[in-house]
Amino acid sequence: MTNASPPPAHVPWRLVLLLGALTAFAPMSIDMYLSSLPSIGRTLNAAPDQTQATLAAFFAGMAIGQVFYGPASDRFGRRPPLLVGVGLFIAASIVCAVAPNIETLIAARFVQALGGCAGPVIARAVVRDRFSHTDTARVLSLMTLIMGLAPVLAPQLGGVVQFVAGWRGVFWTLVMFGVLIAAWVVLSLTESRSAATEAQARSENPLKAYVALFGMRRLMGYALAGALNGAVLFTYISGAPDLVMGTYGHSPLVFNLVFALNAVGIIGASQINRFLLRRSTPDQVLARASVASIVAALLLTLAAWTGFGGQWTVLPLLFAALSLYGLMGGNTMAGALSVDPQRAGSTSALMGSASFGAGAVASWAGAALHDGTPRPVAGVMFACLVGSALAIFLLALPGAKKIQA
Structure with a gap:
């Protein structure tokens, strides 16, 4: 590994804003409707475990769907599969908004x-198409800044929409979000897949x-580290509502503030990662952040x-552990995408599916151990x-060679 990174490339802010918005589908679709779960249960005569299944179905869809989009984007280009996916999201969101029963909502959430x-x-594949390893890490950090606004704003927006238009209004809002993104992609996103990537995929x-x-x-x-x-x-997302409102007895308003504060920590x-990358390589930052996260x-x-110390010790330490995710997420993804740039779409899909799959298992484990x-x-x-640290130090970093730019 080198001891310093090259000067940062010029940041195309319009592209970064669009790519950041594309990564916000999951937090928008999850965080906007969490406060609506009790209302959904009452309206559709569903038990709590059934309303929770709408969240589990969404996680499963996110884990499975990515496997197909990655290779498709390598073979057919970035734009066509993206527009197909956004179109499917819009259609499924409409079904969610008019769902007559909980079974329909669960199925529509999966398709969404x-x-x-x-x-x-x-x-993520577009970022790797356009930038080097280190600049990929920098741009992914910028995208986190944009994506990170979703967990901060989405719960508040969802609460307002639910108050004004009910839980169905939340899904109509997601329909409008999808339409806006589709129009933005059509008007602004140019094809970035290289001829070499196309040849490899075919x-x-x-x-x-x-x-x-x-x-x-x-x-x-990198994949195991990123997934863990x-x-x-x-684990935090699934366990935070019960911890803050159940264990510590805070109101939904306080929970939203805690949730927003932790999102700000990650952002x-x-x-900070962007500035650290001026003096260190992504791998060096990743190694140090991994040690700090374990502590x-x-x-x-x-x-x-x-x-x-009760909650006054637990909540600040939870904030610290979560904040370090902001130093690790972009660098694990950049490292993975740098290994085989000609399979960037498939690599991005593998990383995303592994993360959601591991997240689903961890969430289940936390629920099963709930006390x-x-x-x-x-x-x-x-x-x-x-486990993440073991993957980093035993698999990702040993014998690292200079990676393709």
Whole structure:
């Protein structure tokens, strides 16, 4: 590894804004409707586990759909699969808005995710098409700044829309979001896939592409690290409502403030990452952040198990552990995309699917271990970060060579 990074490239802000918006499909679709779950249950005569299944179905759709969009974008270009995905998202959102029963809503949420997952997969591939390894990490950090606004604003927007138009109005808002993104893509996004990427994709079927990626030790290190880092975030998202409002007895307003503050922490760390990359390589930042995250998660776990300081210790340490995600997410993704640039779409899909898959497992583990204390959330987060560190130091970083620009 080199000891310093090249000067940052000029930032095309219009492109970054569009790509950041494309990565916001998941947080918009999840965070906007969380406060509507009780209302959905009452309207559709659904039990709590059925309304929760609408969230699980969305996670499953996000994990599965990405597998297909990655190879498709390598073979057919970035724009066509993206527009197909956004169109599917719009259609499924309409079905969600008019769903007559909970079964229809669950199925429509799954399809909604199948469409929406095209956004982040192809956005990341476009970044790798246009930028070097280090600049990819910088641009991904900028995209995190934009994407990070969704968890801050979406719950408040969802609450306002629900108050004015009910939970169905939330899904009509998502329909309008999808239409806006589709128009933006048509008018602004130019094709970026290279001829070499097209030739590579046409020379092999998608399964062969994934088999080739699984055989790359360095890429698997980044993928496992990225997936387990993502699992930390999903564990928090699924466990935070019960922890803040149930265990600590705070109001929904306080929960929204805590949720927003942690999102700001992730955004802030992602912007610190941009400045750190002026003096260090993405791998160097990733290694240091990984160690720091384990320390934060260990302290969080100790506080959760001992009860020392109660929520006034747990919540700040939770903020610290989550904030470090902003230093790790972009660098794991940039590292993975740099290993085989000609399969950038497939790599992006693999990273995204692994993250959602690991997140679903971690969320399930946290729910299964639920005991009314912060222990399950802290324990699962600590285990994920230890696994992430092992992947980074044993697979991704050893014997690293200079990566293709």
